[in-house]
Amino acid sequence: MTQPEPGKSPDNPWPVRAVATRLAKYIDRLGFVWVEGQLTELKLRQTTAWMVLRDPAADMSLSVSCPRDLIANSPVPLSEGTQVIMCGKPQFYTRNGSFSLRISEIRAVGVGELLARIERLRKLLDAEGLFDMRLKRPIPFLPNTIGLITGRASAAERDVMTVAAGRWPAVRFEVRNTVVQGPNAVPQIVEALRSLDAEPHVDVIVIARGGGSVEDLLPFSDETLCRAISACTTPVVSAVGHEPDNPLCDLVADLRAATPTDAAKRIVPDTAAEQALLRDLRRRSARALRNWVHREERVIEQLRSRPVLAQPLAALTARAEEIDRCRTAARRDINRMVAVETERIGHLSARLTTLGPAATLARGYAVVQTVAPTGEAAVLKTVADAPAGTRLRVRVSDGAVTAVSEGST
Known part of the structure; x- marks a missing residue:
């Protein structure tokens, strides 16, 4: 084997x-x-x-x-x-x-090499879209609880809490104390950031530190911290250093504050200023409401002064008089028409009476009719139509008599 x-x-x-x-x-x-x-x-x-x-x-x-x-x-x-x-x-x-x-x-x-490396990292993060303004989360107007990441008993912690409490006394803080420079700063800040982001009652997170040299602020330009800020679901405010300082976390954060004091002013409204604003808005709204009421009253007065509203029955009265005139004219025309037609009918009736057979009979004339055995009557026009023995009916003005023809003579 x-x-x-x-x-x-x-x-x-x-x-x-x-x-x-x-x-x-x-x-x-x-x-x-x-x-x-x-x-x-x-x-x-x-x-x-x-x-x-x-x-x-x-x-x-x-x-x-x-x-x-x-x-x-x-x-x-x-x-x-x-x-x-x-x-x-x-x-x-x-x-x-x-x-x-x-x-x-x-x-x-050296500082120059550090700045060059920070610039290369800035370009890399910018190319990945971590600085895109469209990704910035809005800061709540009045946060109930503020997460604060800062050094223990630091001036930045004191400034943020003092200024914020002075502006809005009811504000609450969830503080995470970490080292803010040196080799252990990045892991502690990232851990505190993730811890506060997991708290549902924390509305905004502030990363605060006072000023310092480029080396002191180097952890706040660390790639790991920048990506952790970008991954947060809670809005993050960067308040690192003073106005000239510009670490990369300022560009990734949702809001960049020049100093820790500026951060407190930008995330917490001023009670006195807000009350003054409310008073001013109430005064302006009351004035606007009064002006609107006066304007509408003038509009109503103008509408009421119009003739159609000042004398609403005037149009009906004018029409009623016109209707009365029309009715009188119509009645007059109808009466005149009736009188004319009555007169014309009277004339026609007189002519009919004059020309009719009744008037002739009244003057002594008579109408002689032959009566057939069947009872049918026919006007006698010639003597040949009435031979002897023909039954006759003689119509006079007041009636008719019967007779028998004896023949012609």
Whole structure:
């Protein structure tokens, strides 16, 4: 049976020294590297200095060691929070299995380099849209509870709370005290920001800090903090430094205040000013209402002064008189027409009477009719129509008599 390779099987394991030695050889092949970070710890021994180099954008760090003289001869004083660039060789200590970076050169990051890096980050965040004004959340007019992130017992905390309480005494605060500079500032501020954003009663969050150097304000231009502000659902107000200071969190926040005092003035209304405004609005609304009432009264007076409303029956009276005249004229015309027609009928009746057979009979004339056996009568026109024995009916003015014809003579 073939013997397995060392370290590849539980039957043929490597001893600890073999693993440690191989790791040390592998790490040793990395050679010298340049690394950048913030100093968080600095411990000086007799001949050696031990430090922790932290990445401000992530929760990662490295143990670093160097000769004590390298710290003493550094071109700039080194302390916790200093941004540095180091050149060193990775080392793995086989005795205890620890890793360290043995430093041979230290350079402090200058202000110009810091500003250049901030500018590059600003362009990156701007390209991603984190500064877009359309994404800014509106600040509530009267927040019930204000979340405040600031240093413990700092002037910024005192200014914000004093000014806000003086303007609106009923305002409440949810304070989160953090460090506001140095290597631990970013993680603490981000944690406080997420904690306040999760509180449903917090209406607005204020990040406040007084002025300082570019290095002091460097945490407020950190990419992690900027993205955390952008991810908040609660409006965030940045009140970092003084008017000339402009860290990147000012551009990401929903509102930028020049100072902590300015932040308190911009998020909390002034009670006296609001009461004065209410009085002025009430006075103006009352004056506007009175003017409107007077204007409407004048309109009503003008309407009432019009003839149609001043004498509403005048139009009816005028029409009634016109109707009476028309009725009189119609009655007169009808009477005249009736009289004319009556007279014409009288004339026609007289003519009819004159020309009719009754008048002729009244003068002594008679109408003779032959009567047939059937009873039918016919006017006698000739003597030939009445031979002897013909029955006759003689009509006179007051009646008719019967006779019998004896023939012609």
